[in-house]
Amino acid sequence: MKYIAEDLKFVPLFSQLDQEQLEIIFSFSHFKKYNKGEIIFFETEPYAGFYCVYEGAVKLYKVSREGREHIVHIMCPYDTFAEVPAFENVDKLFQNEAVYPINAMALDQPTELLLVPAKPFITHLRKFPDLCLQFLSTLSKRLKILNSHIETLSLFDIKKRLARYILSELEIQKKNLKISSNRIEPISLSFELSFSKYDLASLLGTIIETLSRTFRKMQEEKLIEVEGKKIIIKNLSALKSLAELD
Amino acid sequence: MKYIAEDLKFVPLFSQLDQEQLEIIFSFSHFKKYNKGEIIFFETEPYAGFYCVYEGAVKLYKVSREGREHIVHIMCPYDTFAEVPAFENVDKLFQNEAVYPINAMALDQPTELLLVPAKPFITHLRKFPDLCLQFLSTLSKRLKILNSHIETLSLFDIKKRLARYILSELEIQKKNLKISSNRIEPISLSFELSFSKYDLASLLGTIIETLSRTFRKMQEEKLIEVEGKKIIIKNLSALKSLAELD
DNA sequence: CGTAACCTTGATTAAGATCAATTCTCGTGG
DNA sequence: CCACGAGAATTGATCTTAATCAAGGTTACG
Numbered sequence: 038m039k040y041i042a043e044d045l046k047f048v049p050l051f052s053q054l055d056q057e058q059l060e061i062i063f064s065f066s067h068f069k070k071y072n073k074g075e076i077i078f079f080e081t082e083p084y085a086g087f088y089c090v091y092e093g094a095v096k097l098y099k100v101s102r103e104g105r106e107h108i109v110h111i112m113c114p115y116d117t118f119a120e121v122p123a124f125e126n127v128d129k130l131f132q133n134e135a136v137y138p139i140n141a142m143a144l145d146q147p148t149e150l151l152l153v154p155a156k157p158f159i160t161h162l163r164k165f166p167d168l169c170l171q172f173l174s175t176l177s178k179r180l181k182i183l184n185s186h187i188e189t190l191s192l193f194d195i196k197k198r199l200a201r202y203i204l205s206e207l208e209i210q211k212k213n214l215k216i217s218s219n220r221i222e223p224i225s226l227s228f229e230l231s232f233s234k235y236d237l238a239s240l241l242g243t244i245i246e247t248l249s250r251t252f253r254k255m256q257e258e259k260l261i262e263v264e265g266k267k268i269i270i271k272n273l274s275a276l277k278s279l280a281e282l283d
Numbered sequence: 284m285k286y287i288a289e290d291l292k293f294v295p296l297f298s299q300l301d302q303e304q305l306e307i308i309f310s311f312s313h314f315k316k317y318n319k320g321e322i323i324f325f326e327t328e329p330y331a332g333f334y335c336v337y338e339g340a341v342k343l344y345k346v347s348r349e350g351r352e353h354i355v356h357i358m359c360p361y362d363t364f365a366e367v368p369a370f371e372n373v374d375k376l377f378q379n380e381a382v383y384p385i386n387a388m389a390l391d392q393p394t395e396l397l398l399v400p401a402k403p404f405i406t407h408l409r410k411f412p413d414l415c416l417q418f419l420s421t422l423s424k425r426l427k428i429l430n431s432h433i434e435t436l437s438l439f440d441i442k443k444r445l446a447r448y449i450l451s452e453l454e455i456q457k458k459n460l461k462i463s464s465n466r467i468e469p470i471s472l473s474f475e476l477s478f479s480k481y482d483l484a485s486l487l488g489t490i491i492e493t494l495s496r497t498f499r500k501m502q503e504e505k506l507i508e509v510e511g512k513k514i515i516i517k518n519l520s521a522l523k524s525l526a527e528l529d
Numbered sequence: 530c531g532t533a534a535c536c537t538t539g540a541t542t543a544a545g546a547t548c549a550a551t552t553c554t555c556g557t558g559g
Numbered sequence: 560c561c562a563c564g565a566g567a568a569t570t571g572a573t574c575t576t577a578a579t580c581a582a583g584g585t586t587a588c589g
Contacts, residue, residue: 101438124419169415173370192347
């Protein structure tokens, strides 16, 4: 698939920019294609720039010395990631001392990303005050997500974490429905996992065996039903109360 | 104590601003004093603006329904906090729908904060492109800290978390020494806890009993020595290797 | 000197990780 | 079309870590 500068408009980060500004950013950026399981960058690798997902999905994850993996984020189309080293310390960036702070791996078969090289981008950024504000908003949202991730890890057990995850997926689906259809559709109480249960376990800060047992418990309690990758919500209000979101 | 506009210069966030800009921000901001244990704001409370610590310390924390508390951040002089709702969604902000995302409590007896009201601030922000970039850098650093917090919670046991905390305190001390003294001083291998062990436990995602036991174990292994609030490092390299930072 | 907050220590329990054995699923090639 | 094998997922038994419960000790401070 061939993309053009206008496609950048779908990226929330760039949605406020005019055609000319988009062309500038597009001119020094380039597309990269990855296969499932392919590494995009490793932690501590020299920083080139930030990425924007066009197709597929990307997991951002940390690995402990013993090899245990924890997924911090899963990025979907039009999400941007790895902006932090671009802004954190501009001097460091221009001295080529910035590094990626995390590992990134493609999750889907054709994962297509736009790489926006940081140095030309930062050089242009001063000219686009609106883009600055947009970035502030994007980073603020990211901070909020990370805060809630910390809350989840430190205060909730696995069952509650899973309940929260299921409800958040439902929310995303609701939003997507609103965008894609103009007629009123009944909100579906089911969704498909878009990645393996292994990755879901890692996202929830646990391991696959524990996740499997937790799914079983929640099925026994008639909260949900699991068929392969499909999750069907059977008792929404009980799920909300379990997740402490009612 | 009486502060003037120039004092804002010590705040990294405002360090690049000129006198006139500082005066503007100072003109619509105001100081607030808190006693130890006093609440600064609760989660979900309507958002007024962000804070800047002048004196004392502030803990930012989440509380679970069962009453368990987890400290996400401890803010010290010249740190700013609660900027996120100002940037996250400007429309929401001006419709008075923004709320604080976390709880904040003063930790020290006289805690003095500057409250910068968000609406006038955002109105002015467009005129200060450098301040935007400074905020991007501040939020990026915060993101990095939160990422490492998540890594710590999900991949390290309590002993490793404590080792990491001790080493990070040593780093902060090293930095402060560099700033405050122009002669070369030997780097001290001890420091004072600046808050209670109860709060330290909560910061590390555990409870005070477990923290107490962990301190004892680390003393038995001759890694550190604990005398009240004073922590003395006895074996730095072993501590680094435990924290996986060597 | 007395009380409250802070901290330590021990015994017990519970959540979740680890280890190990199967089973399920799906893509590939014969 | 079936067989094979690899990766994904389930299940059970056991172990480890850290939380909970309970009691006592220390410190700070009016």
